[in-house]
Amino acid sequence: MVWARYRRSGRSAASTVSSVDADFPPKPKWKPTVPVDIPRIVQALAYYTERKWSFAVFTYGTCVLLPDGCKDAEAAAKEVLDKVYRYHPDFNPQAMDDGNFLVSYSQPMCCSIVFKDEFEAHRDYIDRHHLDGLVRAEVLLNGMGQANKFDIRGRIGLFGRARMFLDAQTPVVVQVWRPSHDGSASATKAL
Numbered sequence: 001m002v003w004a005r006y007r008r009s010g011r012s013a014a015s016t017v018s019s020v021d022a023d024f025p026p027k028p029k030w031k032p033t034v035p036v037d038i039p040r041i042v043q044a045l046a047y048y049t050e051r052k053w054s055f056a057v058f059t060y061g062t063c064v065l066l067p068d069g070c071k072d073a074e075a076a077a078k079e080v081l082d083k084v085y086r087y088h089p090d091f092n093p094q095a096m097d098d099g100n101f102l103v104s105y106s107q108p109m110c111c112s113i114v115f116k117d118e119f120e121a122h123r124d125y126i127d128r129h130h131l132d133g134l135v136r137a138e139v140l141l142n143g144m145g146q147a148n149k150f151d152i153r154g155r156i157g158l159f160g161r162a163r164m165f166l167d168a169q170t171p172v173v174v175q176v177w178r179p180s181h182d183g184s185a186s187a188t189k190a191l
Contacts, residue, residue, distance in 0.1 A: 049065070084105045101116070110164075
C-alpha cells in the first residue's frame with residue numbers, strides 16, 4: 001500500500017521521508033551517564049517478584065519479566081522492549097516498600113528500577129537534565145494538570161525511562177535471572 005502511493009506519485013520512498021519519520025520512534029536528547037548497578041537491580045527485582053518470576057536485564061538496567069517456560073529469554077525480552085519503544089512509552093514510577101522506585105511502562109512486563117540513594121547522589125544532575133528526557137513534541141501532565149512540570153517522582157520516572165530508551169536503541173541482554181526449581185535459592189546466569 002505504501003509502495004503503491006509512492007509509485008503513483010513518481011517519487012521514491014526515500015525522497016518523501018520527512019524528518020519526523022526519520023525520528024520515529026522519537027528519542028529523548030538525554031542519555032544518562034550515571035553508572036548502572038546490574039547485580040543490585042537483579043537483587044531488587046528478584047525481591048519485588050518474590051523470587052517467583054524469571055526476568056532479563058539489559059545494559060542500562062531495563063528489566064523484562066519472562067513468561068513461564070520461555071525458551072529464548074533474549075528474544076522474548078527484546079520483543080517486549082521493542083513494543084514499549086515503538087508504542088508511546090508511557091511510564092509510571094511507583095515507590096516500593098524498600099524506598100526505591102519501580103518505573104513501569106506500557107507493556108506490563110517491562111520496568112526500570114531507580115534506587116533512592118542513586119537518585120539522591122545524582123539529584124542535581126537529574127534535576128538539570130530531566131526535561132531532556134522528553135521526546136519531540138511530548139507533553140505530560142502531572143497530578144495537578146500542569147504540562148511538563150515534574151515533582152521528584154516524575155523526574156525519577158524520566159530518568160528511568162531515559163535509560164530504557166538507551167536499552168531499546170541498542171538492546172543487549174546482560175543477565176537472565178531464573179528462580180531455582182527447588183525454591184530454596186535463586187540462580188543467576190550472566191550472558
